Amino acid sequence: AYIREKKPSFKIDILDCEALALSYDQIKKYLDGFKPDVVAITMTTPAYEHVIHVADIAKSLNKKISIIVGGPHPTALPEETLAEKNIDFAIMGEGEITLLELLEHIEMGGANYDQIKGLAYKDIPGKIKKNEKRDLIQNLDSLPFPAKDILPINNYYLPATKRITGGVSTNMITSRGCPFNCTFCMAKTVWGRQTRFRSIKNVVDEIEDMIKKYNVVDFTFHDEFFTANRSRVLEFCNEIKKRGINIKWFCQARCGTVDEEMLKIMKRAGCEKIGFGFESGDENILKLMQKSNDLSKAKESADLCKKVGIKVVGAFIIGYPGETKKTIMKTIKFAKQINPDTAAFFIAIPYPGTELFRLAMEKNYIKKPINWKEFAPLSNQMPPMQIPNITPSELVALKKKAYRSFYLRPRYIVKKLSEIRKLSDLTSLIGGLNLFRRVLKTNK
Known part of the structure; x- marks a missing residue:
């Protein structure tokens, strides 16, 4: 909702795989039809393996898709999470502002990721970088x-x-x-x-x-x-x-x-x-x-x-x-x-x-x-x-x-x-x- 409010030009959809009881094949079919540039996934520790599998599915359809994860697990273990080959970005802490800034950077061609607070990412050589922490949203x-x-x-x-x-x-x-x-x-x-x-x-x-x-x-x-x-x-x-x-x-x-x-x-x-x-x-x-x-x-x-x-x-x-x-x-x-x-x-x-x-x-x-x-x-x-x-x-x-x-x-x-x-x-x-x-x- 925050992204949609700030960037109404972005085409956004949410796929609640658990509520819809979707199989991996159904997820793949959906992604193939929607053809996203970015896939952002909430990652909890119990869902870790499922998230990695969905990331693998997305990359198998288009290697240029940017995969973003956020939530408790990547916040606690950003480097370990980014060690997964198909995870490109990890958002640490509250995600609304960080995700918006990241999407804007991706839209502009993907430069200066080091300026985005609350973000960990892989640079071009594949080295993992962790930016400074973002302050909590007060209002x-x-x-x-x-x-x-x-x-x-x-x-x-x-x-x-x-x-x-x-x-x-x-x-x-x-x-x-x-x-x-x-x-x-x-x-x-x-x-x-x-x-x-x-x-x-x-x-x-x-x-x-x-x-x-x-x-x-x-x-x-x-x-x-x-x-x-x-x-x-x-x-x-x-x-x-x-x-x-x-x-x-x-x-x-x-x-x-x-x-x-x-x-x-x-x-x-x-x-x-x-x-x-x-x-x-x-x-x-x-x-x-x-x-x-x-x-x-x-x-x-x-x-x-x-x-x-x-x-x-x-x-x-x-x-x-x-x-x-x-x-x-x-x-x-x-x-x-x-x-x-x-x-x-x-x-x-x-x-x-x-x-x-x-x-x-x-x-x-x-x-x-x-x-x-x-x-x-x-x-x-x-x-x-x-x-x-x-x-x-x-x-x-x-x-x-x-x-x-x-x-x-x-x-x-x-x-x-x-x-x-x-x-x-x-x-x-x-x-x-x-x-x-x-x-x-x-x-x-």
Whole structure:
């Protein structure tokens, strides 16, 4: 949307391969028909191999196509990413301004790339160069709304754990950055630690735009820390009510940052579910993660949500360096004590750009050569990190034990069945069961 606003002469299209469930052959057919001069791809670590494959496809059609990647992985590892023969440019950090400047340089014949902040690239001899860092965008309201008109909006539905009405859904971000320093989190890799907020008017204007144009009913706010500013949350909820907007929404919060009054107001404004990163039931492991959770505050936050009728989605991590089978069992027990409406258990993955990645490389916890396929949470690969005390296969078994122990409790099953009120409740439950089966079939 930013490129289209600043350079309307550029012909732009977005191909969401995952939402459209496209095969590599279908991607190739599309590129052959569109005949782009530039292909820009978001690269996360789990999608690394897929991105490289798409780059190879594009270059096989036309070697002159410029391949640009951006996102967490090339931001953290620009030189390693550019070592791939068909990757020409890597954008580090926030991409809007850097991508625009890069496209303008390519249009003019491709000179003076060294002047573009936030860019790493290959020069003519093939030498990798890394430019200086670009400052973060301070005024997020200056950015246009995402170009949803060229996305397959009707293909977007929330996963079972976050599904609310079952209607058309969309993702939104109302802020960038997170002030905390959790060792496993890669959010700060691109967005940084300084939290920058969009104005409430700007956010709610986008919500109204999505409702009017696309009949969106479910909104997921992907802010790392939606409840970072209590007064802002209240302002948001009041603006929703003031404009008479009727939506359902999901957000992420941090334990200890919610209170009963705020939650009641959020509920009245349409908040149906809140996700919390509980992570561990062991205080020492939480300290190692630099996660300033207090176990009592974690339970209190969950209890307050339930009290006002907001469902709780809990995330837990097992297999962090320093873990033992005993600490993992404490986490499983803690998950059942908190008793969120849905719980997700993840094996710790050392994503590039995180402190955990640095530690894992330093301690040789990651197998060499690195297989990036192992970094996908639901892949059939074994976990990428070999920590002391627990083998990867034992971690996989413990994760499956966590899911069985949490979801196969008779009380939990009866509760879920009793909550079915409408068709969307049933389809959400079925979706959750399918996800549960999928998790038990994977190696991690």
